[in-house]
Amino acid sequence: MHKVTPLHATAVSNGVKTLLINVFDYAVLKNVFMPRFSAVFAAARETRCIVLIPASKREEFSELLTPLGFEVIARPQKYASFWETAALFAARNSIPTHTTRQLQEEGIDGSGRLPLIKYVCARILWIFGHSYVYRALLKKFLLLFFDAHLYDEILIQHKPDLVVATSTYAVDDIRLLKASRTRRIPTIGMTKSWDNLTSKDALLVPPDHLLVHNDVVAAEASFFHRYPRDRITVVGVPQFDWYADPSFMLSREEFFSRMGLDPRKKLITYTAMGVWLVKHERDIIRTLYRLVRENRLSQQSQLLVRFHPAYPDEKRILQTEFPGLVVDQPGVPEGEERDAWKADWRFSTDDVRQLASTLQHSDVVLNCGSTIILDTACFDTPMIGIAFDGDARERSYWASAARLFERDHCKKVLETGGVRIVHTEEELVKALDSYLDDPSLDSVGRGKIVAQQAGSLGKASEHLARAILLTAETETT
Template sequence: MFISVPHGTSAGNMLRSGGLLDHLLEADRSMTVVLLSPMSRDAAFVREFTRERVQFVDQPAHVPQGLEARLFSIIQASYLSRGQTESVRIRLAEARANGSIRALGLKAALGRLVVEPFTHRGSRYAISDWMVSHPDMERLFDQHRPRLVVAANPGLVFSEVPLLRTARRRGVFSMAIDPSWDNFTNKLVPVRQVDRLVVWNDIMKAQAMALHGYRAEAVRVAGAPQFDPHFRPHARTPRAEFFRRIGADPARKLIALTTTPRSLYSHHDHVLRALVPAIHGGLLDGAQILVRLHPRDDVNAYREFMNVPDVIIEKPFRDTVPVADGLAIDVMPEHQRHLGDTLCHADAVVNVASTITIEACIFDTPVVNISFDGPGETPFVRSAVRYYSFTHYVNITSTGAVKVATSPAEMVAMVARYLANPALDSAGRRQVVIDQCQFTDGRSAERAIQCVLDELGATGSRAAA
């Protein structure tokens, strides 16, 4: 059996959230599990998951070249030209403005002939999978002869493409168990069709079917495994202890600013220049700020705030080897617990259209979304404003769960309102949890693992037959 772990986030979500590896080894005591991961070069990762009958194989970066690249551009063009979601239309305009996508028309026309007919009859990638092979991966399949392939994502992580393509070429059953809530509506790359797709909720299932040709019976809804600890009250650190850990005062209000990758929003310094004066004599007087950096954010960008009173800056992750996209962060269980503690004990959360909004809603913690940029003019295709038209995030704003601030002053005023009345918009936050998490029992990892065990049993039965 092959399990792909392309980065630290998938390691946290797939391997650590419910003990997938041990469940598999227990279910079939004759089976060898091969972990394909760039973190096979990380001694700490290898030590953590070393077991009898577990092998580690590096997973190098993959960039389509030659024929594969040409075929991919046709597949991509045929998908983008349909403009099926508002997110795709906005991101396509952004890509055109950046000059990263050109000559869409001719390739899209060709794609309508040789790609789209396969979308609901197997895969958009059918011709590409037939014409392109990956010799190194073919040899790995020859060596281990897996009967099941488990990937993190249905083809949006390029380093997993050789694995998924080779599985398709050889008729090996494939699964994807860690897609995110925006994967089916927000990407400029169409997802691949795996044999079994495990998703968070019915919204994602409907998107996979409507936009990417999945059959209903191929998609199973399990919840979001990484959110499981958030639904376990015993997992929470007491407020006083948490505040000691971060160096804050438990008697005062805490505002958590959770950042995004700088490539997506580079104006958090502007945000802080509005929040800091507000906590020092302004509308938010007496509050304190915890700045939680995204794994892809740069701590050096916040140097001017490092020694500012009542401002705490943290990036709570483990360093690891660089993976295919350059990220060198691993997500450990203690990091997820720390995030849960942060969202539980914060009095308000501020971010730019982040997944953390959903997690804050689990704790009924108010959220203010940033919908403004730096001091200068920013075109729509590069502005934070665009994120609030994205298909997946409209499912948040439409519930009334969050306040969307269009200026620094409005942001400060909205945070102040929430600090004064934390019950404001609570009904909307409950609806977000119902819609996006779907399960609130803290057992989503168990369901996802059971999906894998079911397919392992089914592939064993097929092999015996």
């Protein structure tokens, strides 16, 4: 596996190199084009970097990227065809993991088991997917359905020396990677999150080089997708760079004042995942609300619930049902699209600051298995994983919060001992009291999570830029 080399090793010496970077959406833009990333590219004066962006966002993205020295062009806009959508369905459901099995039972939107015909197809794909030979042949067949010709004009006109896909499972990225491979243009693919390779990304078009957040994801790429380890580079988590700067966060006084919190009380924060994943999330919140209101804990506490922005009605519902509950809901949906999982959600730098300040100043953070586990570990804040359904009594494993920590990407984290999993209200009270009385408990385990999942905080975006530039140099020499 490749190691990221010092900055001087990325200097370009064989003339101007043209790089083409495809940006899937606003979240990718904010997470990739961090200050250190842009600074490295600004220093690489013999590199021309073109960023492909959605046509509808050209003006806005240009205002952000052009001043940093990046060229911006709109990519061809075409919604996924029926056959492309079907191919993605087949690819995802052939990934032989427990996470995929869960998604087949709960539905991609939490609506329950897939419709019968889709469910039967998904189960067959999953069963046969345990054979890598079968999956390799399936991927070759499915790739035929993706329209790579959309990018012919761009690739002919700009003649990139290297193409970078900021995801490897979005339709536009698959099309671009396929088109690039057809023209024998070197490619880099990036994983977006810790669960991609075990739930949604079958690496339909394996890029020439793969950039991942950590060694765990690198091992998944090798084990599940047979991707060569010597073509994987670990760069860290770029969006975590903010967490290494103490001046970036609000002070405790500022944060508590902004949120209307009582500085005399301990702060318990529940980071919600949404009812599509956690069916009984309101019942879990009801349990926490009751424990705090009835003073069942060892110290005077208050409850903050942080919601995913894709649930705009939850804040009103919760504040009506639970008087005095403090609810934070960051992000803004862009455009007229209001479908929870199709809207382009905007997280400003202040939203990131709000999240960082929340995790830093909370005394305990609770959730049911979201990526917030990794963010929280960066601040050494005690964490509790809730593996029961609060006041509800759910009999189905597939609908219970108990299943979530059994997903493949959560298992390595649990092995560190940095998260306490609770299965009953009694265990929840005991864990809360332990952490409220002694926040240093399990600190070693939280440190292991950071080392395992995030690496060296503060330098990931720089490592990402170096890795791209070094690949451009070595592939074109």
